[in-house]
Amino acid sequence: MSKFLKRSAQGGNVPHEKRTSNLETVAMPLPSKIVLSMSQHIGAPAALAVAKGDQVYVGTVVGKAGGFVSSDIHSGVSGTVDSIITITAPNGAPQTAVVIIPDGEQKVDPAVAPPQVNDLKSFQDAVRASGLVGLGGAGFPAAVKLAPKNLDEIDTLIINGAECEPYITSDNRCFLEDSQFILDGIQAVMKYLEIPKCIIGIEGNKPEAIAKMKEMATQGIEVKELPCRYPQGAEKVLIENCTGREVPFPGLPSDVGVIVMNVTSVAFVGKYLKTGMPLVTKRLTVDGDIIKEPKNVEVVIGTPVQELMDFCGGFTDEPGKVLYxxxxxxxxxxxxxxxxxxxxxxxxxxxxxxxQLPKPSNCIHCGRCTNACPLGLSAKEIVQAYNVGNVDLLIELNADLCMSCGTCSFVCPAKRHLAPSIALAKIMMKNGGKK
Amino acid sequence: MANKLIVTAAPHITSADTTAKIMQRVCLALAPTLVASVLIFGMNALILTAITVAACVFFEWGYCKLMGRENPTGDFSAVVTGLLLAFNLPASMPWWMPVVGAFIAIVIIKQLFGGLGYNFANPAIVGRIALALGFTGKMTSYVFPQAPEGLDVLASATPLAAAGELGSNSYVTLLLGTHGGVLGETCAITILVGGLYLIATKVISPMIPVAYLGSVAVLSLCFGMDPVVQLLSGGLLLGAFFMATDYVTSPTTDKGKLVFGVCLGLITMLIRRFGSMAEGVSFSILLMNLLVPYIDMLTRQDKLGIAKVKKGGEAK
Known part of the structure; x- marks a missing residue:
């Protein structure tokens, strides 16, 4: 049966114009302090490895991975540990954080050196030591991702360069500025994990990035231009569009022989193998209607948002919302x-x-949420089931498949907050019916 | 306090489309047909339409006022109901009758069930059926066109002799709508223009009209009837593009819309072929409206990764 009868999955017509695409990355000067949260990844928080008053250098480990699914945290400045504090994460959870005052000398830790990599094991160890987490946004420790249980069944590495969110252009800049590191990273992953094929998926609104990658691609690497359609960069959507394979639920990309890495992550792998400098800086797009000077900025991880805003000229109007x-x-x-x-x-x-989001009104059953959902879920039915507390129906509707991409809320003409309600429905399913 | 940042759950942007904008587009799509009806049936068409729309909006506002609910008339849905109901009336209708129809459509069918989005059937369809059953004589005394000057010229310019051989319902008169009928269903061309506009602006998906009209065409061939006459006459086009596609009372998935459209065609043709009333389109839409919740339940989309697990499970 033709695909449109199966699942229309139209996605959302989310705006794709990005005004920072052509702005070269600028490095931000050292901030007055950095605050390093011990929980910057999915999994167990890192364990403190420094104490108040300790001298640290660029690349010094300040948090040690707290388990298998966890990651080391490194300092991006040389200086002294000012204090150990508790901060409130955006999700409301209290987290331990290390405050470091830079001394401005940026002395590199003597332990930082290019890793000795000659086989799979040493490659995985190097990635683990680098502190790399999924840089596309999920923050899943990369070393865990690169050690799938069924390694011999993996035949495709997909590089996620879709960058389908509005405003963000940091991946685009990565393609243009770190092309060699991307290629090195891809080749290393393909070599040590023995993956014969790599597909670099890039949305069509980044023609320069596509051209550059096509020009550099070597044996086994294919560059695929993807339609500009949110959420193109969602892992399952990307895998389906690049390989035609459907990741089973519940399951992982490795179940269909695929590993997906974000382009910035793979570029970091390439860079780390050369320099041995752990993940201490990050390229960010700073934009929004009240940012005076939108920029792509390379910033030391732990920099307070306020100082980053100041570097971009501050706000032109009173801020309403600030987003990661x-x-x-x-x-x-x-x-x-x-x-x-x-x-x-x-x-x-x-x-x-x-x-300010518009006020929601009555659902008119237009079906846009259902036809837009990249996974084929019916948002309106899930929300109805949630409102009446019908967990059996939530299970039948596979509400837990939802990845919170927000497409349903975006397309809803009645402006209903569907995605947040589905997130609550998932919690209700887990709790067996309690809101 | 002033400097506090707003914290909400994602997403933080929404599309520009709103319920009101969608309804306004439907009104716009109906406008050519209104113009055609005035040209064909005279000023009475405009007056009847104005009365019906005004009555619908008044009842919507009045009921919500009485119930202490927020005024919903800004969403334009009552205007759409009013237009569609008016398009289902013959031009000779006494002016007070559409007010009764509007009351049934807006208060009984829509607001008593909870307002926009909660009605089980299309309000305009039920309004039409109630009037057709209550005032059968008035509702079926189809007025023939007054043949205003402009149209007269047009008619004489067409090869009337050839058309005349096909009888009064020649293809040309069917397309132009210069024949007896209710206000908004006679002029096929303007309805098609409006329908295509709705499809082009993605207000409606082409699935329901295509499935509905397609099945009517196929079935009329099977029954030995002229498919072109079947497609162009009666309220079929208006029903297929504007009434059957009402969001609230039609299925949401493509699969569901296909089933819905084909069933509509089947019921319409059965009524037209074997029934005694000229209400094939209205009754088929009403009947199918009632089945929509079940069609929706049975025609959900395949979810990514879910079907595969099931198939794999069976194989094991």
Whole structure:
């Protein structure tokens, strides 16, 4: 049966114009302090490895991975540990954080050296030591991803360069500025994991990036231009569009022989193998209607958002919302003292006017949410089932498949907050019926 | 306090489309047909339409006022109902009758069930059926066109002799709508223009009209009837593009819309071929409206990764 009868999955007509695409990355000067959260990844928080008053250098480990699914945290400055504090993460959870005052000398830790890599094991160890987490936004420890249980069944590496969120252009800049590192990273992953094929998926609104990658691609690497359609960069959507394979639920990309890495992650792998410098800086897009000078900025991880905003000329109007990430899936931060995290790819600031969402009205059953959902879910039915507490129906509707891409909320003409309700429905399913 | 940042769950942007904009587009799509009806049936068509729309909006506003609910008339849905109901009336209708129809459509069918989005059937269809059953004589005394000057010229310019051989319902008169009928269903051309506009602006998906009209064409061939006459006469086009596609009372998935459209065609043709009333389109839409929740339940989309697990499970 033709695909459109099966699942229309039209996605959302999310705006794709990006005004920072052509802005070269600029390095931000050292901030007055950095705040390193011990929980910048999915999994167990890192364990403190420094104490108040300790001298640290660029690349010094300040947090040791707290388990298998966890990651080391490194300092991006040389200086002294000022204090160990508790900060409130955007999701409301208290987290331990290390505050470091830079001394401005940026002395590199003597332990930083290019890793000795000659086989799979040493490659995985190197990635683990680098502190790399999924830089596309998920923050999943890369070393875990690169050690799938069924390694011999993996036949395709997909590089996610879709960058389908509005505003964000840091991946585009990565393609243009770090092309060689991307290629080195891809070749290393293909070599040590023995993956014969790599597909670089890039949305068509980045013609320069596509041209550059096509020009550089070597044996086994294919560059695929993808339609500009949100959420093109969602892992399962990307895999389906690049290989035609459907990731089973519940399951992982490795179940269909695929590993997906974000382009910035793979570029970091390439760079790390050359320099041995762990993940201590990050390229970010700073944009939004009230940002005076939108920029792509390379910033030390842990920099307070306030100082980053100041570097971009500050606000032209009173800020209403400040986001980590894009406007579709990004997280609001409650105050500007929050630090930049490893997995941030943008900081966006919006005026109070843009921050106000329109008032929701009655559902008119237009079906746009259903036909837009990239996974084929029916948002309106899930929300109805949630409102009446019908967990059996939620299970039948596979509400837990939802990845919170927000497309349903975006397309809803009645402006209903569908995606947040589905997130609550998922919690209800887990709790067996309790809201 | 003033400097506090707003914290909400993602997404933080929404599309520019709103319920009101969609309804306004439907009104715009109906406008050519209104113009055609005035040209064909005279000023009475405009007056009847104005009365019906005004009555619908008034009842919507009045009921919500009485119930202490927010005024919903800004969403334009009552205007759409009013236009569609008026398009289902013959031009000779006494002016008070559409007010009764509007009351049934807006208060009984729509607001008593909870307002926009909660009605089980298309309000305009039920309004039409109630009037057709209550005032059968008035509702079926189809007025023939007054042949205003402009149209007269047009008619004489066409090869009337050839058309005349086909009888009064020649293809040309069917397309132009210069024949007896209710206000908004006679002029096929303007309805098609409006329907295509709705499809082009993605207000409606082509699935329901295509499935509905397609099945009518196929079935009329099977029954030995002229498919072109079947497609162009009666309220079929208006029903297929504007009434059957009402969001609230039609299925949401493509699969569901296909089933819905084909069933509509089947019921319409059965009524036209074997029934005694000239209400094939209205009754088929009403009947199918009632089945929409079940069609929706049975025609959900395949979810990414879910079907595969099931198939794999069976194979094991």
């Amino acid at each position: 990430g894009g406007p579709m899936m990004g997280t609001c931060i409650a105050d500007l003292s929050q630090p930049i995290l490893k997995n941030n790819n943008a900081v966006l600031a919006f005026s109070r006017k843009m921050a």
